[in-house]
Amino acid sequence: MTGGRCRPAGDCRTGGLGRTRGQAAEGDGIALYGTSSGAILAALAHTLPYDALVSAGGSFPADRLGTITTPTLAVDSTGSPQWLCDASRATAEAIPGGRSISLDGGHHEVPPATLAPALREFLLG
Structure with a gap:
């Protein structure tokens, strides 16, 4: 298993989303239209209501998370933006009893060869 750290806050190397044409300003969704990244985001748009539901409408649901009794491992990737690692x-x-690990990987992903040993260790001890 390899470990790592998320990049510093403000590091915009996020797999190209929003930075493929004209170095669009952060949060500038308009710059994505007409790009392959824009097509990817448009294809995911129908999932936003579900994302809002499970994320308590954008607020951090600490009270709900505090009721979880199942052993939990939160995994982030060194290639993900800092806010995602912080979350x-x-x-x-x-x-x-929750545990958190950071694994080497890309934006919002960890290669199976890196993830599998970490999960094995967590689940089997």
Whole structure:
């Protein structure tokens, strides 16, 4: 298993989303239209209501997470933006007995060869 750290806050190397044409400003969704990244995001748009539902409408549901009694491992990737890594760690901290690890990987993904040993260790000890 390899470990790592998320990049520093403000590091915009996020797999190219939003930065493929004209170095669009962060949060500038308009710049994505007409790009392959824009097509990817448009294809995912129908999932946003579900994302909002499970994320308590954008607020951090610490009280709900605090009721989880199942052993939980929150995994983030060194290639993910800092806010996503922070959310993973905060989730683990809010769950009683929760654990958090950061694994080498890309934006919002960890290669199976890296993830499998970490999961094996967590599940089997």
